[in-house]
Amino acid sequence: MKKYNNKKIERHWQKVWAKSDLYAAEDWSEKQRYYCLVEFPYPSGDGLHVGHVRSYTAIDIIARKKRMQGMNVLYPIGWDAFGLPTENYAIKTGKHPAIVTAENIKTFKRQIKSLGISFDWNREINTTDPNYYKWTQWIFLKLFEKGLAYKKKMPINWCPKCKIGLANEEVIDGSCERCGTQTEKREMEQWMLKITAYADRLIEDLETVDYLEKIKTQQINWIGRSYGAEIDFQIQGREERIKVFTTRPDTIFGATFIVLSPEHELVNRIVTTEQEKDVLKYQAQARAKSELERTQLQKEKTGVFTGAYAVNPATHKEIPIYIADYVLTTYGTGAIMAVPAHDERDFEFAKKYEIPIVQVIQPPKIKEHRPLESNIASAGAYGHLQSEIEDQCWSGEGTLVNSSTFNGLDSEIASSMIVAWLEKENIGKKTTQYHLRDWVFSRQHYWGEPIPIVYCEKCGAVPLPEKDLPLELPMVERYEPTDTGESPLASIDYWVKTTCPDCGSPARRETDTMPNWAGSSWYFLRYIDPKNKKQLADSEKLKYWMPVDLYNGGMEHTTLHLLYSRFWNKFLYDINVSPVSEPYYKRISHGMILAPDGQKMSKSRGNVINPDELVEEYGADVLRLYEMFMGPYDQPVAWDLNGVRGIRRFLEKIYSFDNWNENEGREIISLLHKSIKKISDDIEKRHFNTAVSTMMIFVNKIQEKGCSKKSFQIFLQLLSPFAPHLAEELWNSLGNNDSIFREKWPEYDASLIVDEEMEIVVQINGKLRDKLVVSADIDENEVKTMAKESEKARKFLEGKEPKKIIYVKGKLVNIVV
RNA sequence: GCCGCGGUGGUGAAACUGGUAGACACACAGGACUUAAAAUCCUGCGGAUGCAAAUCCGUGCCGGUUCGAUUCCGGCCCGCGGCACCA
Numbered sequence: 001m002k003k004y005n006n007k008k009i010e011r012h013w014q015k016v017w018a019k020s021d022l023y024a025a026e027d028w029s030e031k032q033r034y035y036c037l038v039e040f041p042y043p044s045g046d047g048l049h050v051g052h053v054r055s056y057t058a059i060d061i062i063a064r065k066k067r068m069q070g071m072n073v074l075y076p077i078g079w080d081a082f083g084l085p086t087e088n089y090a091i092k093t094g095k096h097p098a099i100v101t102a103e104n105i106k107t108f109k110r111q112i113k114s115l116g117i118s119f120d121w122n123r124e125i126n127t128t129d130p131n132y133y134k135w136t137q138w139i140f141l142k143l144f145e146k147g148l149a150y151k152k153k154m155p156i157n158w159c160p161k162c163k164i165g166l167a168n169e170e171v172i173d174g175s176c177e178r179c180g181t182q183t184e185k186r187e188m189e190q191w192m193l194k195i196t197a198y199a200d201r202l203i204e205d206l207e208t209v210d211y212l213e214k215i216k217t218q219q220i221n222w223i224g225r226s227y228g229a230e231i232d233f234q235i236q237g238r239e240e241r242i243k244v245f246t247t248r249p250d251t252i253f254g255a256t257f258i259v260l261s262p263e264h265e266l267v268n269r270i271v272t273t274e275q276e277k278d279v280l281k282y283q284a285q286a287r288a289k290s291e292l293e294r295t296q297l298q299k300e301k302t303g304v305f306t307g308a309y310a311v312n313p314a315t316h317k318e319i320p321i322y323i324a325d326y327v328l329t330t331y332g333t334g335a336i337m338a339v340p341a342h343d344e345r346d347f348e349f350a351k352k353y354e355i356p357i358v359q360v361i362q363p364p365k366i367k368e369h370r371p372l373e374s375n376i377a378s379a380g381a382y383g384h385l386q387s388e389i390e391d392q393c394w395s396g397e398g399t400l401v402n403s404s405t406f407n408g409l410d411s412e413i414a415s416s417m418i419v420a421w422l423e424k425e426n427i428g429k430k431t432t433q434y435h436l437r438d439w440v441f442s443r444q445h446y447w448g449e450p451i452p453i454v455y456c457e458k459c460g461a462v463p464l465p466e467k468d469l470p471l472e473l474p475m476v477e478r479y480e481p482t483d484t485g486e487s488p489l490a491s492i493d494y495w496v497k498t499t500c501p502d503c504g505s506p507a508r509r510e511t512d513t514m515p516n517w518a519g520s521s522w523y524f525l526r527y528i529d530p531k532n533k534k535q536l537a538d539s540e541k542l543k544y545w546m547p548v549d550l551y552n553g554g555m556e557h558t559t560l561h562l563l564y565s566r567f568w569n570k571f572l573y574d575i576n577v578s579p580v581s582e583p584y585y586k587r588i589s590h591g592m593i594l595a596p597d598g599q600k601m602s603k604s605r606g607n608v609i610n611p612d613e614l615v616e617e618y619g620a621d622v623l624r625l626y627e628m629f630m631g632p633y634d635q636p637v638a639w640d641l642n643g644v645r646g647i648r649r650f651l652e653k654i655y656s657f658d659n660w661n662e663n664e665g666r667e668i669i670s671l672l673h674k675s676i677k678k679i680s681d682d683i684e685k686r687h688f689n690t691a692v693s694t695m696m697i698f699v700n701k702i703q704e705k706g707c708s709k710k711s712f713q714i715f716l717q718l719l720s721p722f723a724p725h726l727a728e729e730l731w732n733s734l735g736n737n738d739s740i741f742r743e744k745w746p747e748y749d750a751s752l753i754v755d756e757e758m759e760i761v762v763q764i765n766g767k768l769r770d771k772l773v774v775s776a777d778i779d780e781n782e783v784k785t786m787a788k789e790s791e792k793a794r795k796f797l798e799g800k801e802p803k804k805i806i807y808v809k810g811k812l813v814n815i816v817v
Numbered sequence: 818g819c820c821g822c823g824g825u826g827g828u829g830a831a832a833c834u835g836g837u838a839g840a841c842a843c844a845c846a847g848g849a850c851u852u853a854a855a856a857u858c859c860u861g862c863g864g865a866u867g868c869a870a871a872u873c874c875g876u877g878c879c880g881g882u883u884c885g886a887u888u889c890c891g892g893c894c895c896g897c898g899g900c901a902c903c904a
């Protein structure tokens with residue numbers, strides 16, 4: 001028996017392929033183009049993860065099949081190499097981040113190459129390469145030019161351990177996403193990108209793309225658009241008005257108080273002398289509370305009366321103004337009209353501070369009414385509907401009551417009528433609010449793209465002219481972050497001190513760098529023309545290749561990278577750089593690979609599976625095939641070494657196959673054609689696990705019955721995207737001189753997959769009782785008769801006359817008695 | 818709390834638009850080969866009863882539709898992921 005020497009085979013073919021142009025994408029080819037993309041890795045010091053192998057292999061299978069189907073496939077790879085872990089590692093070891101990065105890339109590259117993924121290495125990119133980040137900086141300048149990049153003093157999430165400002169997206173439960181330390185608020189001047197200007201388009205254009213439904217919903221929820229109105233409430237005895245945002249203008253008649261966020265700018269002006277002490281104290285408390293306390297300790301509402309009153313424009317009643325930290329400064333106008341009868345939070349607050357609760361919405365179905373005890377007395381001021389106020393508030397829609405001329409209307413109609421009235425009176429207008437905030441784009445770190453701005457004593461913030469790009473990161477010895485929050489770049493005098501590009505006066509460079517999301521927000525465009533020195537990419541080439549047909553990536557990037565890169569592409573589309581308004585036509589996601597113990601793999605748990613060892617011991621093809629077979633591609637699965645051994649056995653079986661039979665029967669040919677159909681379909685649907693099991697069934701069968709050379713070669717073609725080295729080796733050893741990957745993908749013959757004989761199930765009352773083997777062209781009545789007369793069936797019929805006989809062609813006969 | 822996904826053997830899982838539940842693989846058990854082991858090959862493998870033939874039960878739980886439900890409908894239970902004082 002031949003010994004399956006995977007190492008020798010894999011090394012040999014990897015060398016042969018590297019010298020060929022097999023996997024090179026061809027600009028302008030007449031063939032149909034296909035651009036498939038995997039998220040480029042961050043080359044961390046840990047090396048490649050088995051999770052990378054899963055998605056790279058899956059898309060590799062698709063890429064290889066599409067090439068064999070005659071398509072011009074672009075399947076590129078690169079390195080998303082700026083980032084904090086590299087900088088931290090550099091600080092710890094004293095090795096420069098650029099050197100660390102180069103080493104890590106070398107490891108990743110060796111590991112990926114050992115897997116036989118058909119990447120087009122001619123298009124390799126690296127976000128830390130000045131020739132690349134020149135264009136990242138260029139995009140920033142364009143954003144600045146269009147007013148979409150701006151500087152703002154704002155409280156940012158500050159991680160005291162990493163000494164870095166974090167975007168809202170990087171803060172999880174009030175803690176740093178990376179190190180888990182609780183974040184603080186710090187007021188700092190930050191560069192911001194106006195992603196909110198694209199909020200509507202980022203929602204609406206989702207309709208034009210084919211993303212997994214859960215990805216779309218997650219993005220929509222993250223943007224969090226809500227329609228409503230801004231309404232002005234006159235402050236009693238003052239000229240000023242308070243602007244509130246509400247999604248429920250229909251409840252305005254039930255607004256019995258106003259709540260301002262503690263930080264609201266009006267607070268200090270309207271507070272009365274008697275209340276001032278309490279208010280100041282509360283404000284101080286609110287400031288001291290961390291984000292975590294403010295969001296997590298939501299058990300009880302707290303707040304303070306300001307002493308001031310406003311007038312409800314609908315009821316003309318005087319209503320008290322409170323401050324409370326359940327109203328956020330950062331959302332809406334930082335002020336609300338509180339409608340305790342129809343909002344849970346307002347209800348809770350009103351009960352605690354004994355504020356009147358007035359029902360103005362009748363729920364669609366009137367349930368049992370339980371009269372409210374505590375607040376009836378104070379509600380008495382309104383003098384009505386006491387008995388109808390429920391113990392629980394109703395926050396849904398319904399029919400308006402106690403709302404003057406709007407009584408009897410449904411919430412939806414009432415809302416628009418009330419808004420129309422407010423607009424006419426000039427005290428309100430329709431508006432839209434988003435949860436999405438502008439993107440905090442500054443990082444006080446060394447290992448990132450320098451922001452190409454200088455501050456001139458005379459001209460202020462001045463963008464660098466395009467000819468001065470790239471603005472290179474200076475090579476320095478020290479890159480520790482500072483406690484002051486300034487970037488390490490700030491201490492490099494010779495770099496910071498410069499002259500104004502406009503007027504020549506002394507100027508200082510911006511010392512903040514870009515976040516690591518910058519380089520990955522446009523990389524899919526650079527693959528198309530990675531060596532272009534004059535432009536980000538040639539516009540004709542972009543037209544040829546864009547959009548990406550298939551984009552695979554992790555769910556964890558749905559609200560970060562995916563949203564950011566869609567935003568940047570839309571911007572580039574608006575300035576006529578990108579030819580498409582949506583960069584990715586289809587977005588899919590792979591399930592995570594868990595450790596054998598079912599836990600997430602992590603260094604600290606010591607349960608990480610290293611792909612190098614698997615390639616070494618079992619071979620790249622085994623690893624690839626195992627990861628495709630282990631479970632449904634989009635679901636998480638736990639690693640199982642025994643499964644790997646099973647796949648090794650399967651490949652050895654193929655390698656040593658020798659049961660040749662040139663007179664194979666129709667059974668084998670038919671099975672082969674069924675397999676062609678099934679495997680082709682499964683690859684399209686990404687059901688890789690069942691594609692592999694189809695191959696196993698075929699191999700089991702030909703081991704038993706024998707198989708012709710011709711059929712075996714077709715089988716090798718089906719196997720080749722999954723186990724490219726083995727398939728190529730056997731293909732070659734059967735006397736083929738050219739690569740199997742230049743072969744055409746097999747097509748099945750429909751007439752060959754029809755069976756000559758079929759098995760018909762006989763059921764009595766839906767229960768399986770017998771099986772019949774009949775010829776495929778049998779007549780319906782004949783089957784029915786056979787079924788009735790089958791010995792086993794007769795036993796259950798006991799001479800009873802069937803009421804009904806159901807026949808499903810090719811499947812079953814069901815006799816109902 | 819809201820949104821999304823899922824629940825099938827000892828394990829990973831299959832099952833097209835309702836039609837043989839458990840394909841394929843792993844683990845396990847028995848056997849062959851071997852001085853022995855590994856490897857390989859053969860057999861069995863959802864549960865219960867039974868010497869066997871066979872019968873009954875079985876896709877989270879309860880109910881419905883249907884000749885027939887893992888699949889469709891209604892109600893619940895559990896697990897996972899995301900968001901969360903967003904007015």
